[in-house]
Amino acid sequence: MRRVFLGLFAMGSLISLTAMGSPATAQTAPNQAKQKEYRIERSIPKEGIACIECHKKESSAIFVDWAHSRHASANITCIDCHKAEEFDPDVSKEHYKQYERSDQLFGRKEFKVPVTAVVTPKDCSRCHPDEAKQYSRSKHANTLEIIWKIDPWLNKGMNSDFERVSGCFHCHGTIVKTKDGKLPPDVWPNVGVGRINPDGSRGSCTSCHTRHRFSVMEARKPEACGQCHLGPDHPQIEIYMESKHGDIYTAHGDEYNWNASPGTWTPGVDYRGPTCASCHMSGAGSVLTSHDVTERLSWEIQAPLTVRPENFKPFPAKTNWKVERDKMKAVCMQCHGKLWVDDHYAKLDRVVKEYNEVYFKPAKAKLDELYAKGLLDKRKFFDEKVEVEYYELWHHEGRRARMGAAMMAPDYAWWHGFYECKKRFVSFMEEANGLIKHNRKAYRALDFPNATGNTTKPPEVLPKGK
Helix, strand or coil: CCCCCCCCCCCCCCEEEEEECCCCCCCCCCCCCCCEEEEECCCCCHHHHHHHHHHHHHCHHHHHHHHCCHHHHCCCCHHHHHECCCCCCCCCHHHHHHHHCCCCCCCCHHHCCCECCCCCHHHHCCCCHHHHHHHHCCCCCCHHHHHHHHCHHHHCCCCCHHHHHHHHHHHHCCECCCECCECCCCCCCCCCCCCECCCCCECCHHHCCCCCCCCHHHHHCHHHHHCCCCCCCCCHHHHHHHCHHHHHHHHHHHHCCCCCCCCCCCECCCECCCCHHHHHCCCECCECCCCCCCCCCCCECCCCCCECHHHCCCCCCCCCHHHHHHHHHHHHCCCCCHHHHHHHHHHHHHHHHHHHHHHHHHHHHHHHHHHHCCCCCCCCCCCEHHHHHHHHHHHHHHHHHHHHHHCCCHHHHHHHHHHHHHHHHHHHHHHHHHHHHCCCCCCECCCCCCCCCCCCCCCCCCCCCC
């Protein structure tokens, strides 16, 4: 287990690190640039000073980013997060060479310390235990497990391993392992929310709190979520920007108090219209802040069949949907009246019911019939047109209809949602009924490209018994 010594000694001397600008003098005019300094006054060991001095020269942008962070204000330095045990598998052997440099004052063995590039939620938990615990039980931290349980692209090997690395795993996370003492490019760099780390923890805090400033402001803005939540299958950022909430953010976002301390960010005081974080994570009224984005959900609207979160078989939430709905309503009612909020949820429930009963269940029953009659080949997925039509009905249009309704974006609920559902449903049924009527097997694409992905479920993601 990685351990970082936090019993740091007090320093008797004062070291001044110039981040930018030229030296200021007594004669400097008021409108001229002043010297900006990061001052090390206490509680930083010599190894930490070596990190700072070296990175200040070798990677100045990292130094400046860190120097502007709350970590720097609290004298939390590189080694507090990156220091490892010598026996840890992800220790950087290359970094040891930095302590053999004659051209660098701090490039001497006396400053040598094992470090790793992989900073994990377990590392962050030393100072942020509640946040790490909440995050660990969320769908974010466990999303790699979820997709390995349900995703046909992985389970049927319908994309290549490299397509997964450059696409799917960029957001969902890789399984970080070393090869010949190094982190290979098929697992690193990666800040996926469900990344499996060498210490057994899941996720990456820097998915939202980007290195090395770890800004609360950045994580509160919708663009942080929009890195992954976009596109045809889960366009939350587009949906949000279409909604009235997004419109208010666009108009007044530059007036929000983004830097309010955690737990104090207050609707109506610090911001006028909510962001993704406001509704799903931040505290409001009697609702406490949480890093578990699975909380406050009363429907699993990304699933093929909409179910309650605790009934989502790949990853059942350890929550009660009624309790969580009341939490979200309490957040909504910081800005809206009770009738407004109740009626919104009544509409969402009706959308869920119509999607489930009118579109998904009949399509799923028809797909099962085709398989039962031997008219579709079960060995692969996506290599027959009707399979693609079924998949996109729920994974694209069906999600957009439900998510558009949940987040009050009518264009996505209708034109990008149910309107497209109708077209897809008709096309699917026409193809399926034609196959059944003529007892004809579906055309299977023998030249389906790059269906070479490994289909073995990784034990790190799916431990025995799961």
